[in-house]
Amino acid sequence: MARVADIIQRESCFQPGSTLCMGCMESIAFQNIGKLTDNGKKTIFALGTFCGEVSTLQYPNPVAWGRGETTPEKWEKSFGVIHHVFESAPGVAEGIRDTADMLAKMGALSGPVQVAALSGDGGALSIGLRTLLMTIHRRVPITIFVLINEIFANTGFQFGPTTSPGSETSTTPVSELVDGNPATPLDYIGLTVAAGAGFVAQVSPAFPKFFMQTVEKALASSETAVVFIPAPCITGWKFGEGETVNLARLSCETGFFPCFVKEKGQKGQIKFVDLDPAKRPPIENFMGPQRRFHHLVKKDSKTDTFCMRPGKEAMMQKIRGWIQNHLDSLNQLT
Amino acid sequence: MTKVETGAGAIYEKAINLEKVRAAHKPLAEKQTVREADGNAAAAYASLQMWRSVIFGGFPITPSTKWLETVAAVVSSGKVGAKQLKLLEAEHAVADYLAGAAAACRDLIVSTATSSVGLDHMAESVRSLGASGLGNILLIDVYRATANYPLCIEGDPSDTLAHRDSGWIQICCRGIQQIYDTILQAPCLGMHPDIMTPVMPGYYGIKDSHKSSRLLLEADRDIHAFQDALIAPSKLPGLINGDTAMGNCVTSNLFQGYKIDQKQRMENVFKVLPKIGKLFEKQFKRPGLEFVEKIRWPKDDAVDLAIVGMGPDMGTAASLTEAMQEKLGIRIGVLAARLLTPFPAGEYSRLLKRAKGVLVVNQAHHYGRGHLGLDITQACYSLDSRPAIVNCFAGMGGAILSDATWEEMIQHTSRAVKTGEKLTPPVVVHEGRIEWQG
Ligand SMILES: Cc1ncc(C[n+]2csc(CCOP(=O)(O)OP(=O)(O)O)c2C)c(N)n1
């Protein structure tokens, strides 16, 4: 395990110049993943269509991917990236992986190659769930990163299968009849574990050491590694500047997005969140700063704290119930 | 390691040693051999005999399944050395997988076969790949009616014709030997540096995919010599040997530039294809790729009535022409379409300049005059003396084109020539009768 202090000195394959929103967690995640891939192996990423693609591969803007201003002198530092279609990053990565493995088998490859797929949660868990699960099922040794921002951000913040209950999205508007999204999210961690992934984790740059150590392990996994990265979306979640990392931390501590890691054959671990609801910060603290929850939570001007709006017990109870159920089911894996 | 900068990033020249790939190939045929094979097996053998062909993907659908089964059998026997056949969960996944493999190393050939709704299931990826510049992908389309309602598993080119704008070079084959020969030449065309466009060779399901006949299997060594003379290492980086980005986004003011480039690469097929065909013919003493197969055609193009169609039924047409010529007292010529996309309108226009009538046989459902009908009409538009163009639909869903059907279509065309009508309403002909008129 490399030291975090050393990792941050490395050359990232994600450079400044993307058009991701200011304050987008994806940018922080990519910079750090990029550093972790500077490990002596040639790196290839397959991207789905998502903010992390359209805002980083837009020509003639500088392509944000790549190590530095010029192409590296050494092949093992070089970086290849492909965007094919919305939902297929794991499948494309599988083709790359197999090709590299076949070349290696023939003695035709001059060094090791690491392959990762990156998509949004819509790409991976909605339209691309089949590919995701089947790639895992085939035990393809790639690392799959899924950026979880709960919505189809790129098309204007629509509801997706990971949208939190009660959240207002552009297709689950709040009205007198409904309090935003009525559904509870897909248990993507449970699904990927059940599909047989060699390594499943949920990490956040808000917990940098855990993030670095976990991603490093994922990249070294001999089977499919799946890394979910909850990514507060400043524009879609509608929160103020400077809140990104704070909200990412709270999203874990309140139980919305528990940090988690499980290697095949070993017990999983839930991190940075207490299983006892009484010991967790109130969910209002996470929801309050986001306008997508304003119909449910408001700031009490007297106490300067976030609290539930009157009459919203049912939806708040639904959210708490979902969080507890999800934590309990994750706990079964620990 | 030497680094070479290109317009699309750097290539690290020694990252992949292609000589090792070549050395890992074991021959399926040490010398030229005669085999009994159906169309699917012939297509599979061709796919397996190329040393660059290392990665295969597949998902079963009738009538292309036997290609997959044959590749599976040969790969698992180890006869052709180290090859990878990936059995994926759906056709869309196959196309995505091939996209990754083809982009990983532009010097390898990756292939699959599919049919009908299988091709439609891939559509999103197929259309993206058509524009990708990845000319090292072979998608063998075993023609079958599409779409369902009703489901029909027999040979009908509506699947391939629905993808005429998907950006692929499309070549139609008829007969087992031609299927084999076409697949051997296809990557030379697709991977040519001026073309870099994936190729979709196709043949009729059931009528050719399931019909067995004699196949001359060439020695792998000779196939390699032929391909090596035409395929050079890619001048653009792949994901493995390069520092590069593929599949960017652009805004509208740049988009058209990409499309011009795509169009130009496709146009270059007209220049390169005949050269490949001639080299093939020189080496293997059989006809190589050509725009149009002149099954029965005079050197001076002097025909009164030209029959244009696709696939194995054109052989039946040719066998009937002598009797029909005598009966009607006219000269009849028969052309089978080979290159579907890009459509060689110029070639048809040259060939049809002396015809008085053209019978276009469309075997795929179309609301207008038929896919082939429209293209042939366009090809004849600039002629000084335009022939009467008669569009018949026949053989849809793989129906048999009986002698009586051919006779009726020919009679129908010669009636139109007599009346002087230049463009008659399309008709559907079955078992010797006009069943419907547009
Ligand atoms: C087949 C297909 N359907 C729909 C789209 C439109 N589309 C592009 S990106 C996107 C949303 C992506 O959502 P997600 O994967 O969650 O990533 P995010 O935008 O949130 O980063 C959609 C719906 C598409 N590109 N392809």
Ligand code: SF4
């Ligand atoms: S919309 Fe959201 S996910 Fe997309 S770039 Fe902006 S902050 Fe990031």
